[in-house]
Amino acid sequence: MGLYDAYLATRHRLHDAEPPAHVALVLTERDLLADGAFDTLSSAIRWAFEYGAERVTVSVSVLDRAVAPTLVRELRRLDAPEQTVVRGPQADEFDGGSSGAATDRGADAASESIDAPVRILVGLGGKAEFAGAVRELAGDVADGEVSPEAIDETDIAERLLFPEEPDLVIKTGAERLSDFAIWQSVYAELYFTDVNWRDFRRREYLRAVLDFQDRQRRFGR
Numbered sequence: 001m002g003l004y005d006a007y008l009a010t011r012h013r014l015h016d017a018e019p020p021a022h023v024a025l026v027l028t029e030r031d032l033l034a035d036g037a038f039d040t041l042s043s044a045i046r047w048a049f050e051y052g053a054e055r056v057t058v059s060v061s062v063l064d065r066a067v068a069p070t071l072v073r074e075l076r077r078l079d080a081p082e083q084t085v086v087r088g089p090q091a092d093e094f095d096g097g098s099s100g101a102a103t104d105r106g107a108d109a110a111s112e113s114i115d116a117p118v119r120i121l122v123g124l125g126g127k128a129e130f131a132g133a134v135r136e137l138a139g140d141v142a143d144g145e146v147s148p149e150a151i152d153e154t155d156i157a158e159r160l161l162f163p164e165e166p167d168l169v170i171k172t173g174a175e176r177l178s179d180f181a182i183w184q185s186v187y188a189e190l191y192f193t194d195v196n197w198r199d200f201r202r203r204e205y206l207r208a209v210l211d212f213q214d215r216q217r218r219f220g221r
Contacts, residue, residue: 019052088124126182
């Protein structure tokens with residue numbers, strides 16, 4: 001660790017505020033196709049736990065389905081704690097079929113692995129996840145299990161594949177939102193950095209955490 005990294009780590013350690021318990025990293029397929037990108041991801045996950053996170057969610061958007069098999073295969077090989085890789089509609093042409101993988105809302109998911117400390121979503125957009133929850137809720141209404149007048153936010157959240165809300169969402173390379181967890185991230189702290197993923201280092205992660213710790217979270221109030 002360089003001197004500047006050590007300085008940032010010391011600031012983090014002495015900070016009065018708690019670090020983010022649930023960190024989300026939002027990437028694109030282009031980010032992961034660069035040389036060394038998967039090593040960077042393994043390191044970022046390790047840094048998250050090193051600096052106080054209890055859960056890490058990685059979202060990878062996929063525009064070219066032809067690269068999905070490579071992405072899923074390499075992501076399953078990451079040097080990371082217990083993890084599950086979930087495939088969404090954008091990556092549904094790949095049918096590798098391993099424990100913890102799913103093409104939609106748990107289609108072939110091992111339920112015990114969904115709660116893994118590291119969850120990697122490949123081609124699973126927030127809109128598709130939300131639509132799936134609404135379809136399930138509509139089915140429950142049709143079956144008479146839920147009254148339309150009684151529906152509230154909890155009914156939606158309970159039907160999401162991953163209902164946990166991230167504390168900190170990190171997006172590299174550009175200041176724009178993505179389709180990641182559009183319901184769950186409504187009160188998350190968003191951190192955008194101009195640094196591209198291929199150049200993301202420990203210091204960039206620590207800057208994001210310190211920025212989070214310096215903020216006064218209002219949760220929509």
